[in-house]
Amino acid sequence: MPRPTVTFDALLAALAEGPCQPDELLARLEVDLDDAAGVDAVASLVDATRLVDLPDGRIADGLRLVEGVVARHRLGEDEVAARRVDLTDDLFVPLAGAPDAATVRVGGESCPVASHLDRARPEAPAVPSVGLPAGWEPDLAAGDQVGLALVAGELELRRLADAEGDGDRGDGEGPGPGDGEGDRGAEVFAAAVTSVAVEQGHHVAGAEGTGGDGWVVDLVSTLLAVTADHPVAVRGLQVPMGEALDAAGLRSAGGLLAGAGVTDEVLAVVRAGHQVMGGGRFDPGGGRLAEAVGTAWLLLMGAAGDDLPEGDRHRVVGRLLADPEVSQVLVDHARSGDQGDLEVLAGGVRQARAAVPEALGAAWLEAELALMAGDAGAAMAELDTALLDADPDTWFGPLALRGHLRAVAGDLEGAASAFRRLGDREAAAYVARWRPVVEGVGRNDRCPCGSGRKYKQCCLATPRPVALEERVELVWWKAQTWCLRAARRTMPWFSSPDPVEDPLAFLAVDAHLVEDGRLVDAVAEMGPLLPADEATLMDRWSSHSRALWLVERSGDGGAVLRDLEADQTVEVRLGPDLTLIEGQVVLALVVPSGRGPDQVVGSVVRVPDDERQACLDLLQGAPAGQELLDWVVAMGAAVDRAASPPDRA
Numbered sequence: 190m191p192r193p194t195v196t197f198d199a200l201l202a203a204l205a206e207g208p209c210q211p212d213e214l215l216a217r218l219e220v221d222l223d224d225a226a227g228v229d230a231v232a233s234l235v236d237a238t239r240l241v242d243l244p245d246g247r248i249a250d251g252l253r254l255v256e257g258v259v260a261r262h263r264l265g266e267d268e269v270a271a272r273r274v275d276l277t278d279d280l281f282v283p284l285a286g287a288p289d290a291a292t293v294r295v296g297g298e299s300c301p302v303a304s305h306l307d308r309a310r311p312e313a314p315a316v317p318s319v320g321l322p323a324g325w326e327p328d329l330a331a332g333d334q335v336g337l338a339l340v341a342g343e344l345e346l347r348r349l350a351d352a353e354g355d356g357d358r359g360d361g362e363g364p365g366p367g368d369g370e371g372d373r374g375a376e377v378f379a380a381a382v383t384s385v386a387v388e389q390g391h392h393v394a395g396a397e398g399t400g401g402d403g404w405v406v407d408l409v410s411t412l413l414a415v416t417a418d419h420p421v422a423v424r425g426l427q428v429p430m431g432e433a434l435d436a437a438g439l440r441s442a443g444g445l446l447a448g449a450g451v452t453d454e455v456l457a458v459v460r461a462g463h464q465v466m467g468g469g470r471f472d473p474g475g476g477r478l479a480e481a482v483g484t485a486w487l488l489l490m491g492a493a494g495d496d497l498p499e500g501d502r503h504r505v506v507g508r509l510l511a512d513p514e515v516s517q518v519l520v521d522h523a524r525s526g527d528q529g530d531l532e533v534l535a536g537g538v539r540q541a542r543a544a545v546p547e548a549l550g551a552a553w554l555e556a557e558l559a560l561m562a563g564d565a566g567a568a569m570a571e572l573d574t575a576l577l578d579a580d581p582d583t584w585f586g587p588l589a590l591r592g593h594l595r596a597v598a599g600d601l602e603g604a605a606s607a608f609r610r611l612g613d614r615e616a617a618a619y620v621a622r623w624r625p626v627v628e629g630v631g632r633n634d635r636c637p638c639g640s641g642r643k644y645k646q647c648c649l650a651t652p653r654p655v656a657l658e659e660r661v662e663l664v665w666w667k668a669q670t671w672c673l674r675a676a677r678r679t680m681p682w683f684s685s686p687d688p689v690e691d692p693l694a695f696l697a698v699d700a701h702l703v704e705d706g707r708l709v710d711a712v713a714e715m716g717p718l719l720p721a722d723e724a725t726l727m728d729r730w731s732s733h734s735r736a737l738w739l740v741e742r743s744g745d746g747g748a749v750l751r752d753l754e755a756d757q758t759v760e761v762r763l764g765p766d767l768t769l770i771e772g773q774v775v776l777a778l779v780v781p782s783g784r785g786p787d788q789v790v791g792s793v794v795r796v797p798d799d800e801r802q803a804c805l806d807l808l809q810g811a812p813a814g815q816e817l818l819d820w821v822v823a824m825g826a827a828v829d830r831a832a833s834p835p836d837r838a
């Protein structure tokens with residue numbers, strides 16, 4: 190029997206039986222686990238926006254899951270005054286299942302979902318909202334209810350009657366469970382939420398209460414699971430979800446939902462840790478890390494632990510920074526903090542390290558903060574002192590940073606040694622290849638550099654760098670590695686983030702440095718540590734832009750390129766890893782190389798003839814890095830590497 194064609198319609202038909210684990214979905218589609226092509230085909234379809242992931246790993250058809258569910262929301266005075274409806278937690282069920290939540294139909298009009306800021310609390314995050322059309326329900330008042338439903342694939346907002354008991358609900362549905370008890374389904378709904386959360390949530394330490402009250406879960410994914418496994422409870426709820434949760438003593442904050450036994454302080458810690466870790470969907474499996482990170486961050490920022498004596502506060506932070514996972518998260522987060530936060534953070538980290546000198550994470554954070562302040566020399570000295578006996582398997586991050594800083598400073602042997610210690614032989618070999626090779630000179634011979642000293646006392650001990658024009662690839666590698674380490678969170682995004690294996694990731698790094706202007710930041714951080722000629726060269730590069738070139742001649746490590754916009758030719762050097770073919774059109778960055786000819790660095794995109802004008806138009810608009818990367822992906826162009834890939838630091 191031939192295997193059925195794997196289509197999205199077939200996948201939806203399979204999910205009509207209900208949410209299921211990936212293996213069960215393959216079985217429903219009659220795709221063999223050993224059929225790699227079939228499995229890949231299903232995996233590509235599962236990325237569709239109509240499908241949702243449940244917290245236990247099941248896949249569900251989000252539209253079918255929440256179709257027709259009416260989520261209730263009680264309007265506040267500010268909403269009525271501004272003629273808008275805030276898409277709060279009350280309305281998350283239909284929002285979570287909607288394939289496209291960009292618009293909501295209100296009274297026959299399609300209204301865009303926008304964001305507004307709570308001006309009474311400037312620190313509050315943006316809240317998505319829908320503006321109400323003029324003339325629609327003009328008599329709305331504070332306390333009135335509206336409902337949001339997913340109908341025929343579209344989100345629809347309607348006014349609801351605030352009926353009691355088994356009266357008219359205003360949404361065309363009959364009474365739900367719990368109506369006879371007067372709570373209009375709230376008790377049944379809260380019980381269903383609790384049953385899912387107890388099974389799938391993160392159970393916090395020291396929570397009050399019994400019977401699984403001490404849990405924290407991701408709000409959206411939990412509501413989807415409740416909708417899948419307890420549909421009657423969701424469809425029978427006749428009050429706003431927030432009111433039902435409040436009645437049961439459950440609380441939501443920052444996308445999290447907490448059980449009745451979780452104190453406000455514990456929820457604040459988990460929420461802070463979750464946000465520092467990047468937000469998004471809360472993973473119960475990472476709950477312990479979120480608690481540790483949240484505790485460290487709040488204590489460092491002086492926002493928690495008021496009952497702790499000052500010395501104990503610093504000791505607690507120091508012990509937390511002895512954990513490499515906690516330290517890695519805080520290092521990553523520091524890169525996205527504002528200057529005020531960083532100043533407070535630096536003071537707290539210094540005190541934590543003084544209280545717990547063996548906390549390597551504190552030394553790591555101090556080094557990163559010194560780098561961000563433009564004191565790369567102090568950062569390297571800090572790491573040299575702190576990491577003498579560090580375990581490479583445990584403290585890979587700061588040891589890789591130390592190797593990178595050694596390379597930045599021109600200590601290629603020290604960098605190679607640091608990378609070998611980490612077991613990264615590829616990076617060690619890469620930096621070592623830039624050391625000058627002196628052949629036929631004995632240790633006690635006069636040094637060939639002309640200093641008059643013995644070779645062992647001169648260039649053997651402190652090798653002179655190769656000529657600057659021979660180091661161009663190395664200098665670009667330093668900038669790329671800085672970008673991967675320091676600017677990873679803001680880099681252009683695409684689906685495969687492995688810079689060693691995927692040329693598009695390599696292009697993402699280069700686009701962030703060039704199109705997004707981050708090369709300036711790299712110079713600011715690394716400049717004090719770079720050899721003077723490299724710092725000057727990198728600074729010159731920051732004013733150069735990518736251009737579209739026609740390869741007029743190529744060979745012997747060089748080429749003649751014509752700028753198709755400026756209609757000028759330039760003779761360039763090519764690195765040993767790059768070959769250009771005469772007649773090709775390429776999108777590339779050409780930069781000065783010191784005393785020699787200009788050189789092609791970074792990623793080279795081969796542009797088809799029929800895309801030349803589109804590429805020129807793109808460049809004239811001074812695209813951002815994400816825009817450039819998206820264009821290359823949409824065009825399906827081949828990407829080459831003008832140099833060896835950056836290491837994984």
